[in-house]
Amino acid sequence: MLRYFGKAFAAALDVTPNNTEKLDGFSYEELLEAGSIATRVLNSIEQKSSGEKFRIGYSPTVDGKFIVQNPFEPDPAPFSKDVAMLIGSDLNEFTYFNRNLITPKSLNQVKEIIGEKFGAENVDKYISLYKKAYPESTEPHEMLGFDIFFRSGVLKQGAAKSKQGGAPVYMYFFSWKSPVNDGSLGACHGMELPFMFNNVGLARTMTGGTKEAYILEDQISSAWINFVKTGDPNAKSLPKWEPYNPKTGTTMVFDYNCKIVNDHDKELIEFLSAFPSTRLF
Known part of the structure; x- marks a missing residue:
């Protein structure tokens, strides 16, 4: 389209x-x-x-002259082989567009919603895999607001870049939830940008400008500066960050306590990807 x-x-x-x-x-x-x-x-x-809701608008077009191929289809463009990549997504990408996804709900309400979308026979499986991927999650409504749409694309691009065998690819997963508006934004689409560019204070209406936000800002912006300078995002304030490859699934989680995980949500994504739409709700 x-x-x-x-x-x-x-x-x-x-x-x-x-x-x-x-x-x-x-x-x-x-x-x-x-x-x-x-x-x-x-x-x-x-x-x-x-039946899906997309946002169609201006975008680059493969014209065979200036843009000779899609950057990652069927394979990464050869000219970028020796250029390092830093790629990632947010836990709650779509809460920015539908804040109802992260509003409080009872477990029974959540089960009903999951059943309507994926079938009553899949409710327990859905919940089990979610808890395995996100064991620290405590609120039932959080089972509705997480993203696999962008996350799946990130994994595909990361795998393609890694397979190219050139410069490394580093993967992140931003799960720090903003306290603004009673937490209704969560870790929404674009929430990591003020942290990357070291302007959490200018984006207080989005980040809350809390003490914790400033600490995370220093960690993330340091990683971005190092990556821009050297192609390696490792920073003193963060755990050792190895390049991503599909076998290890190494991913940096940016949150109140940053950590390295390995394919934490693989089974959950595989399960949900079997359904017609990867846009959850």
């Missing part, structure tokens, strides 16, 4: 192959509005055909 965005964008501007000179005369506001129209049209078509 993404490859049709350019055509939908042109249609919103009434531009065809016969009048492309019109593109030089549009204002910024007109181009922005055309992009919004194209996005709404394509999102509507995609949701009707798949």
Whole structure:
């Protein structure tokens, strides 16, 4: 569907192959509005055909000239073989878009929701694998708000980069939960960015600006600075961080107590990936 965005964008501007000179005369506001129209049209078509809610919009397009291939399909681009990679995702990616995922619920309510989505016969299996992956989780509603959509993609990209046999790939998993708004954001999409760029204080409405946040900020930003400088994110304040490969699954967990885990959620992801959608709720 993404490859049709350019055509939908042109249609919103009434531009065809016969009048492309019109593109030089549009204002910024007109181009922005055309992009919004194209996005709404394509999102509507995609949701009707798949039942999923996607965000379709501007993105790079493989044109065979400037972008000659998808960066990781079928294999990583050869020119990046000797460039190190740092990649990861957040525990609660989609709570930013649906905060109801992380609002308090009873265990019975959670079981009912899981049963409706995955079948009553799979509820106990779901809960068992979740607890194995996240043994420190204590609240029932947390079983609904975790992510495997981005996480699965991260694992695929990490495996592809590792298989390339060039510069290493380092994987992280951000699970520090913001206290803002009674914790409704959790470790949501983009929550790690203020920590990476050492501006937790400027993003207090997101991070809370707590003492713990500043400690984690120092740890994460130090890792990012080291990676930018050397291609190796290891920092004195963090556990020893080995490169990722599919056999070990080595991943740095960024939380109140940073630690190294190895494929902590492998069985859970494999179980849920057997269902039609990896977007949980």
